[in-house]
Amino acid sequence: MALFDDKVKSQLSQLLSKIKNPIIINFFTQEIECPTCQTTHEFVQEIAGLNDKITLNVYDFLKNQDIAKEFGIDKIPAIIITDTHKNIKGLRFFGIPAGYEINSFITACLEVSGMAEPLPEAMISRIKKISKPIHIQVFVTLTCPYCPGAVATAHRLAIENPLITADMIESTTFTPLAVKHNVSSVPKVVINDIYEFVGAQPINVFLDMIEKI
Amino acid sequence: MELTFNLPGLETIEQRTVPLDSKTLYDVLIVGGGPAALTAAVYCMRKGVKTGLITLDVGGQVAETSTVENYMGYRHIEGISLVQRFKEQVEQFEIGFLQGYRATRVIDGNIKKVECEDGNLYQAKSIIITTGKRWRRLNVPGEAELTGKGVAYCAICDAPLFKDKDVIVVGGGNSAIEAAIDLAKLATSVTVVQLLPSLTADKVLIDELSKFTNVTILYEHEIKAIHGTSAVEAVTVHDIKNKKENTLSVQGIFIEIGLVPNTELVKNVVALNEYGEIIIDCSCRTSRPGIFAAGDVTSVPYKQIIIAAGEGAKAALSACDYVLTNK
Known part of the structure; x- marks a missing residue:
């Protein structure tokens, strides 16, 4: 059975029709010992079927270890949205972006395709100045209406600076990781395993913390 | 695994908002981003007055509501979808728009000023406060320290x-x-x-x-x-x-013990009631001329999306009247 009913499918097609330049959905999966991989695989397949500008590359986490390493993938299911030249590699989703997270997923597709809303000059220059590798993990649940905002903000930073990697992490799929970071309210944002905060905060709050690193 | 996809169902509308400018003297400056604010914005823009809006986030409490079944025109709509529709209706106008920063203080005067977290002071002939409410805290030991930790x-x-x-x-x-x-x-x-x-x-x-x-x-x-x-x-x-x-x-x-009004920015500026809500009359006027308020932040009875939206419209029309008669 298809994941998207006709109504969702037509809404998604309409949203994805705004994609400007072609994008690649890089999907890491494996056939065994990954209870959510199969549904996530169906999800990316159905998404890729909605727009000609989307290419789906499916990688086996075990068999394609070299590519997993290139993307820095340490857990699955994982989705990385890139442009065709892989200049932008920092927009990642761990776990299925269903529920409210479908919104951050669509936003990521559009932004990587070149449809990112322009940011103020001063903010762009702050983001460009970041010179150390930054890893932002945004823990979410699929029933959280304001989590997609936090994910989109983290992803927006990753669009502007290739040193920034921003992950959506579905907390109930990766329970041990969520427990490690003491996630009991979402969205919870963890930056380089050093700084953390709870709630959908504006981009300058992310930047204030990143600049301390 | 049972899956749903909570999409807002967007329409493709050209976005025409412009950045809020600290050098411009606005006719009406709206502080807030919930249903009252967004409705006020549409009414002001349609009246043709120079309008600005400052808000930390768009949608307010509606953005945190899973489904809404009592906003007329929609038998059943997700909170974020309703917010998206409100937002699109505002974005068709060239309104001065600042999102992501909190307005910290309202300074009364012939020309009113709003101090904002972005470091700027914005100016207007009239102001509409629509800052809504936030979760009430218990104020017991351990609550603040363990927020987000259980x-x-x-x-x-x-x-x-x-x-x-x-x-x-x-x-x-x-x-x-x-x-x-x-x-x-x-x-x-x-x-x-x-x-x-x-x-x-x-x-x-x-x-x-x-x-x-x-x-x-x-x-x-x-x-x-x-x-x-x-x-x-x-x-x-x-x-x-x-x-x-x-x-x-x-x-x-x-x-889950209710809400408190976000009135810190107008403390000692306009009169508040015993619950800390801004006291307004039936035209959304506060105790200070030129400062209006609407929605959950006010003393209006019954906090509902549809009431906040209606109050936003009323506050906008009152503010426009004020601007026209106090030229």
Whole structure:
């Protein structure tokens, strides 16, 4: 059975029709010992079927270890949205972006395709100045209406600076990781395993913390 | 796995908003981003007055509401979808728009000024305050320190994280009982702690909650303290009638005891009522000429999306009148 009913499918097609330049959905999966991989695989397949500008590359986490390493993938299911030249590699989703997270997923597709809303000059220059590798993990649940905002903000930073990697992490799929970071309210944002905060905060709050690193 | 996809159902509309400018003297400056603010914005722009809007986030409480079934025109709509539609209706106008920063202070005068977290001072002939409300806190020891570490305010967001755990829900109104129902489906046990001798939630919700066998309700009890170092470990509960204290071992506490108005920015500027709400008359006028207010932040009875939107319209028309007569 298809994941998207006709109504969702037509809404998604309409949203994805705004994609400007072609994008690649890089999907890491494996056939065994990954209870959510199969549904996530169906999800990316159905998404890729909605727009000609989307290419789906499916990688086996075990068999394609070299590519997993290139993307820095340490857990699955994982989705990385890139442009065709892989200049932008920092927009990642761990776990299925269903529920409210479908919104951050669509936003990521559009932004990587070149449809990112322009940011103020001063903010762009702050983001460009970041010179150390930054890893932002945004823990979410699929029933959280304001989590997609936090994910989109983290992803927006990753669009502007290739040193920034921003992950959506579905907390109930990766329970041990969520427990490690003491996630009991979402969205919870963890930056380089050093700084953390709870709630959908504006981009300058992310930047204030990143600049301390 | 049962999956849903909560899409807002966007329309493709050209966005025409412009950045808010600290050098411009606006006719009307709206502070806030909920239904009252966005409706006021549409009314002001249609009247042709120079309008600006400052808000930390768009949608306010509606953005945190799962579904809305009492906003006319929609039998059933997701909170974020309704917000998206409101936002699109505003974005068709060249309104000065600043999102992501909090307005910190309103300075009254012939020309009114709004101090903003972005470091700028914005100016206008009139102001509409629509800053809404935020979750009320218990103000007990441990609450602030453990917020986000087991102390939670958004049950739909955080309930999935409390699977097979013991939790407390504080409150007895609709939001508390909805939270208790969401949690009862996943958690090992749910204890509802209610100050009053009965629940105040709608009967349909109380009936649904009574179907669960893992729910206990403690009437006439209050929370005294929340304990834990890096996460919530226990909560001290006071039995008011029997004057006894009891410590419950729980991993989570959901606080659902209503809301408080965001009126810090107009403190000592306009008159507030005993609940801290801005007192307005039937034309949304505050105690200061040229300062208007609308929605949940005001003394208007019944906090509803449709009422906030209507009040936003009224405040906008009042502000436009004020600007025209005080040229």
